[in-house]
Amino acid sequence: MKTKSILIGLFLIISTSTFAQIGRTYSDGHGGRIFFPFGDISFADDLVSFNKGNPFQAEEYSNPHKALNIPDNDGSGDKNSTGIGHGGELIVKFTDNTLYDIDGYDLYVFEIGGALEPVDVYISKNGVEWVSVGKTGGGFSKIDISEYVNKTDVFRYVKIVDVKDDASGEWPGAEIDAIGAIGSSMNFQLNSSVLFKSGESTIGDDKLSLYKIGEKIKNIGGLTIIEGYTDNVGPSENNLHLSEARAKTIKSFFVDSCQIDSNLLEIIAYGEVNPIDDNNTEIGRLKNRRVEIIVFPKSNPNKNDVVGIWNIESGELHIYRYGNIIAGWYTEDSGEILGELADEHTIICKWVENGSGESCDESINGRNHWGRMIMKFNDDFTVLTTKWGYCASEPTKEGWNGKRK
Ligand SMILES: [Ca+2]
Ligand SMILES: [Ca+2]
Ligand SMILES: [Ca+2]
Numbered sequence: 001m002k003t004k005s006i007l008i009g010l011f012l013i014i015s016t017s018t019f020a021q022i023g024r025t026y027s028d029g030h031g032g033r034i035f036f037p038f039g040d041i042s043f044a045d046d047l048v049s050f051n052k053g054n055p056f057q058a059e060e061y062s063n064p065h066k067a068l069n070i071p072d073n074d075g076s077g078d079k080n081s082t083g084i085g086h087g088g089e090l091i092v093k094f095t096d097n098t099l100y101d102i103d104g105y106d107l108y109v110f111e112i113g114g115a116l117e118p119v120d121v122y123i124s125k126n127g128v129e130w131v132s133v134g135k136t137g138g139g140f141s142k143i144d145i146s147e148y149v150n151k152t153d154v155f156r157y158v159k160i161v162d163v164k165d166d167a168s169g170e171w172p173g174a175e176i177d178a179i180g181a182i183g184s185s186m187n188f189q190l191n192s193s194v195l196f197k198s199g200e201s202t203i204g205d206d207k208l209s210l211y212k213i214g215e216k217i218k219n220i221g222g223l224t225i226i227e228g229y230t231d232n233v234g235p236s237e238n239n240l241h242l243s244e245a246r247a248k249t250i251k252s253f254f255v256d257s258c259q260i261d262s263n264l265l266e267i268i269a270y271g272e273v274n275p276i277d278d279n280n281t282e283i284g285r286l287k288n289r290r291v292e293i294i295v296f297p298k299s300n301p302n303k304n305d306v307v308g309i310w311n312i313e314s315g316e317l318h319i320y321r322y323g324n325i326i327a328g329w330y331t332e333d334s335g336e337i338l339g340e341l342a343d344e345h346t347i348i349c350k351w352v353e354n355g356s357g358e359s360c361d362e363s364i365n366g367r368n369h370w371g372r373m374i375m376k377f378n379d380d381f382t383v384l385t386t387k388w389g390y391c392a393s394e395p396t397k398e399g400w401n402g403k404r405k
Helices: 002-018 208-220 236-258 282-288
Strands: 024-027 033-036 046-051 089-093 107-112 119-124 131-136 157-162 175-181 186-191 221-229 265-271 290-297 308-312 315-322 325-330 335-343 346-353 369-377 383-388 402-404
Touching: 024 325, 024 335, 033 175, 033 315, 033 325, 107 119, 107 131, 157 175, 186 208, 208 221, 208 236, 208 290, 221 236, 236 265, 236 290, 315 335, 325 346
Parallel strands: 221 265
Antiparallel strands: 024 033, 046 089, 089 157, 107 175, 119 131, 119 157, 186 290, 221 290, 308 315, 308 402, 315 325, 325 335, 335 346, 346 369, 369 383, 383 402
16 A cells, blocks of 8 residues: 555656656667657757758758757658758757766767768867767767767767768758757756846845756756856956856855755856857846856666666567666657656656557657556566556556566
């Protein structure tokens, strides 16, 4: 009985708060799916610039905004991608996340089309100085930035340059659907005018946004960097000190008012460098006076684990894990698994797919076929048994079981 109420409690948490932001897998366009620990926020958000190549595709297939946000090319005639053209250059920016080096691959370029034209990839902290991190192409779109960067560096910009491959076929140049950071932090940008009085470093009355961010930091549980920035009015030395004092104040708030471990909070004072807008205008200066908070996920990889490939009756099930976040996919009907680790041997999740015996009124990730599921693993993680249901009903059906591949 006690177990049941705990399970119901977890379902409520999953269905109301975490689905929008927990990790999930996305179709790689070639029959598999790629796991992004932070889900939808992991992808590039803003267009910085686009220089079309020559020749380039028809205007309607060269809209650079189609390379932003989550991968959404569904293989139909409507191209949700950007044909950058021969030698074309696309620069995008992450705003609610940043890219950093994790173990393994860090960056994924979703390129579509049969030819998979190669592109050179560069990353930057500030949009000015660029680091070359290699090339994608030939069906290989993952990039590991580890040999080019320091472990602690965070990057906000990605530049993609088409390498003018001769064998690019009917459509010249690479077609980019999305650009995502597998190694992704979660970022918050707070305007100093909301947090502080002009020129001061004490927090004003409106603390709600800080409390909310504090909650997220506690849920995510990893290292958090608090960055202070100012505009360029006044001596740069003063601006540096002000940005440092403000970052320290935010850190103290998280420690004292949100009970966050101070060892997990670092501050960096930037002063007037790395402006995000024009310091020659009032609105630009307002935007540049800011605090940025970068939250890294806490990773706890575990050898004996639910993570891996499982043979189930209808094909394969792939399970990924980041902390207690569980995401996966299965080969049948392009299925997705979204959930959390309830204990070492139990996953509470939802399955989501293109077709099933019942269609639900509500949709998840744009799909109406889904249901609740509980996965149980045996002691040595070799056998998986599940209970599942349709839509929001109790997961009581049996028979979707598996063995580790
Ligand atoms: Ca993003
Ligand atoms: Ca890496
Ligand atoms: Ca797209």
